[in-house]
Amino acid sequence: MAIPNFFYKGNRVLLRELTKTDFKLRYQGSALGYLWALLRPLMMFAILYIVFAKLLKFGGDIPHYPVYLLVGTTFWSFFTECTSQGIQAIVNRGDLIRKVCFPKYIVVVSSTLTAVINVLINLIVIAVFALIDGITPTWTWFLVPVLLFELYCFSLGIAFLLGAINVKYRDITSIWDVCIQALFYAVPIIYPIAMVATSSVAAAKVILLNPIAQVIQDLRYCIVTKETITTWSFVGEEHFIWKFVPIILVIFMLSLGSWYFRKKSKKFAEEI
Template identity: 75%
Template sequence: MGIPRVLNRRNRILLKELTKTDFKLRYQGSVLGYLWALLRPLMMFAILYLVFVKLLRIGGDIPHYPVYLLCGTTMWSFFTECTSQGIQAIVNRGDLLRKISFPKYIVVVSATWTAVINMLINLVVIVLFALINGVTPSWSWFLVFLPIFELYLLSLGIAFFLGSINVKYRDITSIWEVLTQALFYAVPIIYPITMVAETSVTAAKIILLNPISQAIQDIRYLLITDQTITTWNYVGEQTFIWKFLPLFITLTLLAIGALVFRKRSKFFAEEV
């Protein structure tokens, strides 16, 4: 146990090989193959753009709104892909768990890495879009990896926690599917947070306390425009500590997830 075993040679090899396999299998048998990693979020973006920007005329006052939207949908896809794949990982890899002994978290982490790779490819597309759209490149672009990493930790925490329960109660997969649908509207992806702030400042602040909103707004702030409303510049003028609530939620969820997973993982092999 402990740190040395966690990152030993064998585990690293396993993590790498399982990630490779997951990635290969995801697009196995499709004509366009890996291209789907790019096409899916781009298509989702195209639909949302048509409906919300062209038809409903939302977001007119935000500079580079299409890129802003693409950024939001990509990060949202990253979050949902990470969590749903992570939650199902233990069940999907049940055959391995039953036959060889290795730290079970490897299965979850490798499942989420496919989402990470997809997101990184899409990040390149966002940057290209941003440049075409006339966003001025800046060194602050490199800072986006911080909120992205935070979003990843949050997804991992959720995947560990719900994935542990999912082994016994497969309902979790369906519950999470519905929950993410609802969450989608609780995060300012398709609508700008300014729209909420116009009717209720409190509501906007509550939305920004959601770690997903915080991360996405921060990414937009760093990548697209410093006019973006973020948790940092909007919440907690009086009580400074509120600004840290999303990060606190993320770390707490990660800690709880890791603890529950660690405890339950001893029985995964027999229960799965």
């Protein structure tokens, strides 16, 4: 049982120790160390900003576009880091799983928590950028942790499901790499969703039903500008129930992932 187990002290200690180790070792041996946790997403942002904002002139009419883009890239990085690390976790920690008995979900959660720590550091950078760019903080900034939690649950669900399959079929790692590439273009990170809406409203609606898109648009709404198109505002009142599709998908993914992971975890020690 995943939830009650968490309150067992030994499990919390192990989770903390493994997370600490993961975080400590992530940038081991690099000259800049933890600074990479900041530099990597910033560099990715810089590339996308130069290519899409400066050269291709995307997002011209969106206020505070650089911050708008930074929010997108930061949380996209979080999603990719979370899922790729989480999917690999069981296989990477095979030595432990074959030799000691502990709840297996701990290795998945601990490896994804590094991504959570990274995104929290990056949130500070976003706040600084936002203030420099002249955005006035509003109470909606406090909704960011809720949205982060939603995205984390979604990532964790994927990590549990694919991580469990990955034990037997390592192909998952490669398949997921490709999926990530495809998903990147299916989520309005570099292009404004309004651009899609002008050619096809239906396509824009479909894109916004994706929980990742919903979270990123909501984050932009909360942090950057109230002019952001969100799933909630874009899906019309006549399809009221559709507004809940992203959150239902998140709950579904997490339940499916945990259920499958739990079912398969008994055999991990033998199959790795």
